Amino acid sequence: MNYPSGIKKKNVKDINYGNRGMSLESDINISNEYYLMNDIAIIHKKPTPIRVCKVDYPSRLDAVIKEAYYKVPSTTDYNGIYKGKYLDFEAKETKNKTAFPLSNIHTHQIKHLESIVKHGGIGFIIVSFTTISKIYLLKAEDLINFINTNSRKSIPIKYFEENAYLLKYKINPRIDYLKAIDIMYRGEF
């Protein structure tokens, strides 16, 4: 960008922090920090799985990894504990305006969420439709129900409007998805 002389760049960063949010991952991580600091829930993002092939030093403290590859994750990205309950979810962004392509989630991640629910945990996905600035929380039960009753390879936004919880941006926590959990599972725990 070309700035007219005399105008400083210092507010540029603020402009990025509007209602549109940063990446969904950052927003969720910041919300999790808020939950942790305020002793509301303990939810962490799992580290990205990486297959390390070459390391330069034998001691782990000094080690420099020289060759490594990203692995396909075997579970979802986030899990933790809230009100004594096990909680597990995946967060995804899509630029698509009308539907969420199921190719965005690995089959084994869907199976994982299904097992979590079966074992008495709370499973869900958070989907951010970035182009239309809408973020939904969809229960794993409803995600699986859609897959089992449809041959479509994407979930239309209408299904989210009818079955998911619309998450709004706040100051703190940035995305209060646990409030959605309270509402969607009312009376269940």
Next chain:
Amino acid sequence: MNYPSGIKKKNVKDINYGNRGMSLESDINISNEYYLMNDIAIIHKKPTPIRVCKVDYPSRLDAVIKEAYYKVPSTTDYNGIYKGKYLDFEAKETKNKTAFPLSNIHTHQIKHLESIVKHGGIGFIIVSFTTISKIYLLKAEDLINFINTNSRKSIPIKYFEENAYLLKYKINPRIDYLKAIDIMYRGEF
């Protein structure tokens, strides 16, 4: 190895599976697979956190990581769900014969386990004394109780003998630590 002619290698693998076990991490991972396959519990080891500095290709699928460093983990290594309960633990090996040095566990990992218990989850550590071939499961409550009432920098083996559960090797699951959980938390869930 040199095999006399006519004798096949097929039993060599069995010999490695004695009572001594492989590394504690492998043994726990194999046990977790057993729990998963038999629909008993869903417990995974978190990937090792790695800070990636240099990647060769922009696409994640083709990416080769060229410079990366190990990070200090912010939580424990394992978590998951068992009988609807959130479960969280750290596994450590020590060559020490008489005590478990507390320097083996990061302070924030202990704080993490303390929070888990406070939030209604099950937290514990599994300690393998490799030299004397004993593996103990110690509840987070007892770990924290020791730290709060002692100035010692290691937990003597006597404390494990009196407060922890001695885990024995089995065929399947290799280390049946959930059986220990059933016994130690009897009536609580």
